[in-house]
Amino acid sequence: xxxxxxxxLMKAAAATGLAGALGSRFAVAADEQLGxxxxxxxPIGDVGWGHALSAGLDPVKAxxxxxxxxxxxxxxxxxxxxDRIMNKTVADGNKFLIAGSFGYQNGAxxxxxxxxxxxVLHASGFQVAPNFSPFAAKYFQGSYLLGMAAAALSKTGKLxxxxxxxxxxxxxxxxxxxxxxxxxxxxxxxSVVWVNSWFDPAKEQxxxxxxIAQQCDVIFSNAQDTPSVISACEEAGVYAxxxxxxxxxxxxxxxxxxxxxxxxxxxxxxxDAHFAGTFKGANTFLGVADKVVKVVxxxxxxxxxxxxxxxxxxxxxxxxxxxxxxxxxxxxxxSEGVASGATMPDGExxxxxxxVKGVATPLPK
Amino acid sequence: MSIPVFAFLPGxxxxxxxxxxxxxxxxxxxxxVAIVLNLGLYMVMGRNPLAVLHAMVLEPFLSWASFSEVLLxxxxxxxxxxxxxxxxxxxxxNIGAEGxxxxxxxxxxxxxxxxPQATGGWIWPAMLLxxxxxxxxxxxxxxxxxxxxxxxxxxxxxxxSLVAAQFLYYLLLGxxxxxxxxxxxxxxxxxxxxxxxxxxxxTRVNVSLLIALAWSVAAWVFMQKSFIGYKLQVGGLAPRAAxxxxxxxxxxxxxxxxxGGFAAGLAGAAEVAGPxxxxxxxxxxxxxxxxxxxxxxxxxHPIGIVISSVVMAVIYIGGDxxxxxxxxxxxxxxxxxxxxxxxxxxxxxxxxxxLEWPHAAHRSPS
Numbered sequence: 256x257x258x259x260x261x262x263x264l265m266k267a268a269a270a271t272g273l274a275g276a277l278g279s280r281f282a283v284a285a286d287e288q289l290g291x292x293x294x295x296x297x298p299i300g301d302v303g304w305g306h307a308l309s310a311g312l313d314p315v316k317a318x319x320x321x322x323x324x325x326x327x328x329x330x331x332x333x334x335x336x337x338d339r340i341m342n343k344t345v346a347d348g349n350k351f352l353i354a355g356s357f358g359y360q361n362g363a364x365x366x367x368x369x370x371x372x373x374x375v376l377h378a379s380g381f382q383v384a385p386n387f388s389p390f391a392a393k394y395f396q397g398s399y400l401l402g403m404a405a406a407a408l409s410k411t412g413k414l415x416x417x418x419x420x421x422x423x424x425x426x427x428x429x430x431x432x433x434x435x436x437x438x439x440x441x442x443x444x445x446s447v448v449w450v451n452s453w454f455d456p457a458k459e460q461x462x463x464x465x466x467i468a469q470q471c472d473v474i475f476s477n478a479q480d481t482p483s484v485i486s487a488c489e490e491a492g493v494y495a496x497x498x499x500x501x502x503x504x505x506x507x508x509x510x511x512x513x514x515x516x517x518x519x520x521x522x523x524x525x526x527d528a529h530f531a532g533t534f535k536g537a538n539t540f541l542g543v544a545d546k547v548v549k550v551v552x553x554x555x556x557x558x559x560x561x562x563x564x565x566x567x568x569x570x571x572x573x574x575x576x577x578x579x580x581x582x583x584x585x586x587x588x589x590s591e592g593v594a595s596g597a598t599m600p601d602g603e604x605x606x607x608x609x610x611v612k613g614v615a616t617p618l619p620k
Numbered sequence: 621m622s623i624p625v626f627a628f629l630p631g632x633x634x635x636x637x638x639x640x641x642x643x644x645x646x647x648x649x650x651x652x653v654a655i656v657l658n659l660g661l662y663m664v665m666g667r668n669p670l671a672v673l674h675a676m677v678l679e680p681f682l683s684w685a686s687f688s689e690v691l692l693x694x695x696x697x698x699x700x701x702x703x704x705x706x707x708x709x710x711x712x713x714n715i716g717a718e719g720x721x722x723x724x725x726x727x728x729x730x731x732x733x734x735x736p737q738a739t740g741g742w743i744w745p746a747m748l749l750x751x752x753x754x755x756x757x758x759x760x761x762x763x764x765x766x767x768x769x770x771x772x773x774x775x776x777x778x779x780x781s782l783v784a785a786q787f788l789y790y791l792l793l794g795x796x797x798x799x800x801x802x803x804x805x806x807x808x809x810x811x812x813x814x815x816x817x818x819x820x821x822x823t824r825v826n827v828s829l830l831i832a833l834a835w836s837v838a839a840w841v842f843m844q845k846s847f848i849g850y851k852l853q854v855g856g857l858a859p860r861a862a863x864x865x866x867x868x869x870x871x872x873x874x875x876x877x878x879x880g881g882f883a884a885g886l887a888g889a890a891e892v893a894g895p896x897x898x899x900x901x902x903x904x905x906x907x908x909x910x911x912x913x914x915x916x917x918x919x920x921h922p923i924g925i926v927i928s929s930v931v932m933a934v935i936y937i938g939g940d941x942x943x944x945x946x947x948x949x950x951x952x953x954x955x956x957x958x959x960x961x962x963x964x965x966x967x968x969x970x971x972x973x974x975l976e977w978p979h980a981a982h983r984s985p986s
Contacts, residue, residue: 292944328943330950332902335824335895336940339689343944346685357804358900381802421803451793451805608803619793619803 289530290349291315292326294341296356297454299329303480304453307499308355308378311518315526323526324349333358341366345373351529353522354378357422363387374529376522379424381605384536390521391424391605393542394498395431396572397514397550398475399579400565401496402435404511404553405473406443407561408494409436414445415471417462419453419478421619423607428498431579432475433613439561446471447616456483463487463495473511485510494554503552512553520546540601543573580604585612630975642971647917647928650964657963658956662948672946676938679945686937688823692895693933696721696887698832700911701929702839703883705920707876709843711856714877716762716777717884718908719784720755724885725892726788727754729899732814733796733807743813748831748889755885756878758784763877767870773877781908792901807899816893828890833926835883840922852876884908913961935960
C-alpha cells in the first residue's frame with residue numbers, strides 16, 4: 256500500500272490547478288469539453304452508494320458547466336461486459352472515468368495503462384498508476400460515533416449488522432462500530448450477517464429480521480444500496496443507521512443517523528487536476544477531516560450527555576487528535592490487535608482482516 | 621372452436637404444410653416488428669430513435685473493435701444454442717443451460733486454481749474439456765430425474781441453475797477465494813497458459829469462436845445426416861411412432877441433455893479461460909437463457925442458429941452502445957430480447973396456422 260495522501264493530494268491539486276491555469280504545457284485546451292463517465296454496479300436509486308457517487312458529481316457540473324459532460328452508467332455487472340462498456344465510453348472520447356466498484360479494477364487499470372491521457376478514479380481498490388487513483392472513505396470514523404449512540408440506546412446489550420461483503424472496508428466499519436459501543440458499554444456484543452450482495456432487498460430484509468429476532472435492538476445497515484434494512488427496523492421499532500446517503504424518510508421514528516459521504520471535494524479536486532494536466536495517481540483515503548465523511552440526521556432520542564461526548568470526539572477526529580483504532584485493541588480471537596497507546600496506520604486499516612473482541616460472529620474465512 | 625362470447629373472433633386452423641418462404645421470413649419479420657416496437661418505446665422514453673438505432677444496429681459493424689466484440693459475444697451463444705437445439709428438436713426442454721454453463725466454468729477453473737504454477741500448452745484445452753464434462757455431468761442430474769423418476773426436465777434443469785449459482789458463490793466465498801483478494805468473492809487471476817489463445821491480435825476474440833463454428837458443423841452433420849440425429853427428431857415429432865419403431869425415449873432424453881450440457885459447459889469454460897481470466901460471481905450475464913431465444917429464432921436449425929447468434933450478439937453489443945452513447949437504460953436491452961422472442965413466436969404461429977373468420981367457419985377445406 257503506498258502512502259495515503261488525501262489532504263496532500265487536495266492541496267497539490269488546488270495549487271497545481273492554479274499553475275495549470277497559468278499555462279502548463281499539459282493543460283487541456285480551454286474550449287475542449289471533458290467527458291466524465293461514472294460506472295456503478297447497482298441502480299442509482301434515491302439512496303446508497305451509487306446515489307452518493309452521482310451526487311458527488313453535481314458540484315463538478317455546477318462549477319464547470321458546459322466544459323464537462325457527465326454520463327452515468329448504472330447496473331453494470333462486474334466482468335467482461337463492464338470492461339467493454341468502459342472501453343467504449345473512453346473510445347467515445349470521455350477522458351475521465353470513475354469506476355465505481357472494486358470489481359472493475361482490472362478492466363479500468365488496463366484502460367489507464369493503454370491511454371495516459373485518461374484519468375481513472377477507482378472505488379475501494381489497491382492498484383495505483385500515474386493516471387489511476389483508488390479511493391475509499393473512512394466510514395469507520397462515522398460508524399464509531401454511531402456505535403456510541405447505539406450503546407446508549409440499546410436495552411439488550413446486543414447490536415447487529417447486516418453487511419454486504421467481508422472486505423476490509425466493511426470489516427473496519429463493524430470493528431469501529433463495536434469499539435464505539437464498547438466505549439459507552441464495555442460488555443456490548445455485535446452480531447453480523449453477511450449477505451454477499453450490494454443489492455438484494457429480500458435477503459437484506461430477512462437478515463435484519465433474523466438479527467432482530469436475536470434481540471439485537473440497534474442495526475447497522477453496512478453498505479446496502481437499498482433501504483430494506485432500515486424500513487424493516489422501523490417496522491420492528493428498532494434503531495438503525497446506514498452508510499452513504501440518508502435514509503431517514505424510510506424510518507422517520509427509528510432512524511439513528513447516517514454516515515454520509517460527500518465525494519464532491521475529491522471529484523472536484525481530481526477534475527481540476529485533470530484540466531491542469533497535473534493529475535497524479537495516489538491512494539486516497541478520505542474521512543471526516545476531508546469533509547467527505549459526515550454523520551447527519553442524528554436521532555433526537557440519543558441522550559444529551561452521550562451526544563455531547565459524540566460531538567467532542569467528532570471534533571477530535573476532524574483535527575486528527577483521535578482515531579477509533581487506538582490501542583489497546585484486542586482481536587476477537589483474544590490476541591493483541593493494536594498495542595496500548597499505538598494508533599493503527601491507514602495502510603493497515605485498509606487491509607484489516609480481523610474482528611475486534613466483542614464481534615460475536617466469526618469472520619468468514 | 622371458441623367460446624361463444626368470443627364467437628366474432630377468428631380461430632386458428634393448422635395449415636397442411638408451412639411454406640418454406642414463410643418459414644424463412646418469420647424471423648426477419650419478427651426482427652423488424654421488434655425493432656419498430658422498441659423504437660416506439662424509445663420515443664416514448666424521450667430518446668432520439670435514430671440515434672438509438674444508429675448505436676444499436678450500425679455501430680457494432682462500423683469499427684473493427686466493436687465488431688470483434690460482437691464475435692466475442694457470439695461464441696458462447698452459438699455453442700449453447702446449437703447444443704440446446706438438438707434437445708429441443710427431440711422435444712427435450714433443457715432450460716438449465718445457465719447452470720451447466722456455470723458448472724463448466726467451475727470445472728475449468730479447477731486447473732488454474734489448484735495448479736496456479738502449471739505451464740504448458742495443454743492447460744487451456746484441458747480446461748475446455750473439463751468444463752464440457754462438468755456441464756454434461758450437471759445436465760445428467762436432470763436426465764436421471766426425468767428418465768428414472770419422470771420429473772419434468774424444464775423445472776429440474778431450471779431449478780438446478782439456481783443451485784449451480786449457489787455452489788459457485790460457496791466456492792468463491794470459501795475454498796476458492798483469492799487469498800490476496802481482500803476477501804472479495806473471486807478467484808486468483810489465471811496464469812497465461814490457462815487462457816485460450818487470442819485469434820485476432822488486439823481484440824478479445826479467441827480460439828473458442830472457431831470451436832463454436834466447428835461445433836455448428838458437427839451439429840449440422842449430426843442432425844441432418846446421421847441416423848442417431850434422425851431418431852432424435854422422429855422421437856420429437858412423433859413419439860409414439862418412434863416408440864413403435866423401437867427408438868428408446870429414455871435414451872433420447874439422456875443424449876439430448878448430455879449434448880446440451882456438454883456445449884454449455886464448454887461455453888462456460890471458454891468464458892473463464894477467455895475474456896474473464898478468473899472465476900467470479902458474474903461469470904454469465906444470462907447466456908444460458910439468451911441461447912434459448914437464439915435457438916428458436918434460428919428455427920432450431922444449425923445454419924439458422926449461426927445467423928441468430930450473431931443477431932443476438934449484435935443486440936447485446938448494440939444495447940450496450942445505446943446505453944453508453946444514447947443514454948438508454950440497460951433494461952431496454954432485455955425488453956428488446958423479450959419482444960424479439962415474442963414477435964417470433966407469434967410469427968411462427970402464423971406460419972403454421974392460419975386465421976379462420978367465423979363466417980367462413982363452415983368446413984372450408986384447407
